Amino acid sequence: xxxxxxxxxxxxxxxxxxxxxxxxxxxxxxxxxxxxxxxxxxxxxxxxxxxxxxxxxxxxxxxxxxxxxxxxxxxxxxxxxxxxxxxxxxxxxxxxxxxxxxxxxxxxxxxxxxxxxxxxxxxxxxxxxxxxxxxxxxxxxxxxxxxxxxxxxxxxxxxxxxxxxxxxxxxxxxxxxxxxxxxxxxxxxxxxxxxxxxxxxxxxxxxxxxxxxxxxxxxxxxxxxxxxxxxxxxxxxxxxxxxxxxxxxxxxxxxxxxxxxxxxxxxxxxxxxxxxxxxxxxxxxxxxxxxxxxxxxxxxxxxxxxxxxxxxxxxxxxxxxxxxxxxxxxxxxxxxxxxxxxxxxxxxxxxxxxxxxxxxxxxxxxxxxxxxxxxxxxxxxxxx
Amino acid sequence: xxxxxxxxxxxxxxxxxxxxxxxxxxxxxxxxxxxxxxxxxxxxxxxxxxxxxxxxxxxxxxxxxxxxxxxxxxxxxxxxxxxxxxxxxxxxxxxxxxxxxxxxxxxxxxxxxxxxxxxxxxxxxxxxxxxxxxxxxxxxxxxxxxxxxxxxxxxxxxxxxxxxxxxxxxxxxxxxxxxxxxxxxxxxxxxxxxxxxxxxxxxxxxxxxxxxxxxxxxxxxxxxxxxxxxxxxxxxxxxxxxxxxxxxxxxxxxxxxxxxxxxxxxxxxxxxxxxxxxxxxxxxxxxxxxxxxxxxxxxxxxxxxxxxxxxxxxxxxxxxxxxxxxxx
Numbered sequence: 001x002x003x004x005x006x007x008x009x010x011x012x013x014x015x016x017x018x019x020x021x022x023x024x025x026x027x028x029x030x031x032x033x034x035x036x037x038x039x040x041x042x043x044x045x046x047x048x049x050x051x052x053x054x055x056x057x058x059x060x061x062x063x064x065x066x067x068x069x070x071x072x073x074x075x076x077x078x079x080x081x082x083x084x085x086x087x088x089x090x091x092x093x094x095x096x097x098x099x100x101x102x103x104x105x106x107x108x109x110x111x112x113x114x115x116x117x118x119x120x121x122x123x124x125x126x127x128x129x130x131x132x133x134x135x136x137x138x139x140x141x142x143x144x145x146x147x148x149x150x151x152x153x154x155x156x157x158x159x160x161x162x163x164x165x166x167x168x169x170x171x172x173x174x175x176x177x178x179x180x181x182x183x184x185x186x187x188x189x190x191x192x193x194x195x196x197x198x199x200x201x202x203x204x205x206x207x208x209x210x211x212x213x214x215x216x217x218x219x220x221x222x223x224x225x226x227x228x229x230x231x232x233x234x235x236x237x238x239x240x241x242x243x244x245x246x247x248x249x250x251x252x253x254x255x256x257x258x259x260x261x262x263x264x265x266x267x268x269x270x271x272x273x274x275x276x277x278x279x280x281x282x283x284x285x286x287x288x289x290x291x292x293x294x295x296x297x298x299x300x301x302x303x304x305x306x307x308x309x310x311x312x313x314x315x316x317x318x319x320x321x322x323x324x325x326x327x328x329x330x331x332x333x334x335x336x337x338x339x340x341x342x343x344x345x346x347x348x349x350x351x352x353x354x355x356x357x358x359x360x361x362x363x364x365x366x367x368x369x370x371x372x373x374x375x376x377x378x379x380x381x382x383x384x
Numbered sequence: 385x386x387x388x389x390x391x392x393x394x395x396x397x398x399x400x401x402x403x404x405x406x407x408x409x410x411x412x413x414x415x416x417x418x419x420x421x422x423x424x425x426x427x428x429x430x431x432x433x434x435x436x437x438x439x440x441x442x443x444x445x446x447x448x449x450x451x452x453x454x455x456x457x458x459x460x461x462x463x464x465x466x467x468x469x470x471x472x473x474x475x476x477x478x479x480x481x482x483x484x485x486x487x488x489x490x491x492x493x494x495x496x497x498x499x500x501x502x503x504x505x506x507x508x509x510x511x512x513x514x515x516x517x518x519x520x521x522x523x524x525x526x527x528x529x530x531x532x533x534x535x536x537x538x539x540x541x542x543x544x545x546x547x548x549x550x551x552x553x554x555x556x557x558x559x560x561x562x563x564x565x566x567x568x569x570x571x572x573x574x575x576x577x578x579x580x581x582x583x584x585x586x587x588x589x590x591x592x593x594x595x596x597x598x599x600x601x602x603x604x605x606x607x608x609x610x611x612x613x614x615x616x617x618x619x620x621x622x623x624x625x626x627x628x629x630x631x632x633x634x635x636x637x638x639x640x641x642x643x644x645x646x647x648x649x650x651x652x653x654x655x656x657x658x659x660x661x662x663x664x665x666x667x668x669x670x671x672x673x674x675x676x677x678x679x680x681x682x683x684x685x686x687x688x689x690x691x692x693x694x695x696x697x698x699x700x701x702x703x704x705x706x707x708x709x710x711x712x
Contacts, residue, residue: 214403219691221650222668222684226411229672229680312534316654319536320669338540339658341547348544354537362532 028297031374038370044363052173054132059166060144060152062128063329067151067161069100072347074111075156075164078121093121093143095152120146156349158337167329168353174330176360178245178314179307185249187303190256197257198264199287205261212254220251224313228322237328244323248313252306259302263295297375304368308361315357331357389703397696404688405463409456412681463685469678473671478682481667486686489656489664493648493690495579496586500644504591508598509630512606523595530592535651539585539658558662585655590644598633605629638702645694649687 097117155164317323318332468478653665668683
């Protein structure tokens with residue numbers, strides 16, 4: 001019966017749920033979206049990178065501008081409802097002005113609220129001129145004082161009267177980017193060495209695995225300290241920044257190399273890879289068309305989990321004075337100010353950059369965990 | 385078989401130690417100028433006359449005009465015999481400076497490890513067995529907080545709270561009267577009174593990650609058929625869990641000592657600086673900043689050796705617990 005060789009389509013097969021033809025990436029996205037913590041983490045990470053990208057615009061002042069009158073100025077609350085003396089009110093952001101008073105006996109400075117004076121703030125007001133990304137000349141800030149000669153301190157001021165809010169915002173750029181740059185470097189190292197190790201196997205694999213073992217057995221912080229102490233002191237801030245990044249990634253690549261190698265070895269024996277090979281695909285096509293897609297998601301997850309490690313490492317090194325040094329502003333450099341108990345007992349707001357580190361590391365960890373779960377096709381769906 | 389495995393494992397750590405010693409020496413000889421240059425600078429700073437002939441003589445004595453490998457050989461062959469050179473900042477042999485501090489570092493790391501295990505094992509079992517209970521969520525939340533806080537930040541916050549709210553100083557490992565006292569029972573008790581703060585600070589992040597590992601491993605085991613079989617046969621829940629799945633899940637747990645120990649050693653450096661503990665960390669940092677390279681080198685070498693020994697111990701323990709490893 002040649003007429004009827006075409007089998008009739010079962011009508012039930014036509015009723016498809018979206019998952020039936022979703023690509024791998026949309027499957028990951030569907031799984032990821034359900035993971036609430038990971039979504040929150042993703043949003044916070046995104047916001048931090050926006051702050052890092054537009055730090056000149058978002059910071060109210062020049063982070064290096066000092067003010068001798070405002071040493072250890074406490075944080076001020078921004079109020080939006082402005083009450084007038086005649087009993088009426090309007091919406092206008094402002095802070096209450098604080099005046100410094102020096103105790104004649106102990107010479108200790110205390111800040112007292114000055115009830116008559118308010119410092120008015122303005123969105124998109126004119127302030128310190130700057131060049132956005134070092135190119136575009138601008139002088140508008142997201143939120144600054146209406147009168148450019150006045151200053152306000154949402155996060156307080158440090159021992160030179162520098163605005164901690166502006167400094168923390170500028171620190172975001174360095175600290176968040178050092179994680180990204182460092183991870184890119186270690187990813188390159190990890191991909192090459194892990195890939196070679198997993199693909200060739202045998203003696204090459206043995207040698208690379210021994211190197212990985214050696215690097216893992218090193219206590220990271222003494223080695224990092226030793227390497228950064230060996231950097232010449234007269235290097236420019238930018239050179240130092242890259243040197244520190246390289247130092248951090250020299251130790252951090254091993255984890256990524258292990259992930260890449262492990263995935264390679266696991267995938268090599270998978271049925272679909274064997275099928276592709278038997279189908280006559282070239283080696284290049286097998287790797288890039290068939291193996292890569294199922295590795296990329298895992299690699300992205302490991303990379304996300306490696307960034308917070310880098311951020312903590314940079315912060316710790318700079319905190320000890322062996323990482324980035326003062327003309328550069330990073331969270332670690334800022335925390336160095338909070339090194340002794342006396343200064344933090346006097347000015348606890350110096351801890352705020354630590355809060356930023358905490359937030360960034362937590363958000364990146366949630367994001368990475370969510371990505372890892374979402375990327376695993378065998379994971380049971382346990383999240384609500 | 386076990387004996388052979390241990391022997392093989394020990395043999396393997398010898399090239400590792402060798403590689404580590406080269407790294408340590410490369411690190412200390414990396415900065416421009418050598419130890420004599422810094423020594424001359426210190427001398428002229430303090431107003432002494434710098435005698436070029438004396439400097440050259442010293443250079444020759446320490447073999448600093450020799451090529452790298454010769455210098456390395458000189459350094460390592462003395463180091464094996466316990467002579468790590470001279471700290472030019474302290475004007476004392478390095479070996480007299482380091483041992484007390486190293487032993488305190490090891491004590492601290494071991495105490496932290498025990499604290500971590502004692503806490504992580506029961507909590508991990510609990511949060512796996514009572515998955516998604518309130519307790520599990522609380523533990524997971526605390527674990528995330530512990531992972532996200534850099535140790536030094538945690539130390540600073542604790543110190544701040546202690547100073548501002550309790551008026552107590554939590555830094556150091558000894559009270560003033562025992563600072564320089566010889567070792568005695570009373571000094572040990574004093575140490576025990578002080579050591580718990582750094583132990584908690586150092587232990588939190590390791591505990592957090594160990595709890596997560598234990599929980600994940602145990603969750604994988606709890607749904608295996610053998611568990612159902614045992615339950616069907618009427619074994620009490622407690623005995624069932626402790627006897628089978630926990631014994632398997634604890635396996636990767638033991639292997640974590642391999643990375644937990646180096647991490648504790650290196651994490652302790654920063655915490656010790658913040659809390660001004662008399663351990664290896666602060667002196668090493670000071671030596672590195674002052675380019676006191678023999679002192680710094682001795683610390684880097686010894687800390688690296690400690691990590692390697694930690695990994696060795698964990699591998700041996702693992703082989704004792706799990707017979708499959710011995711036959712690999």
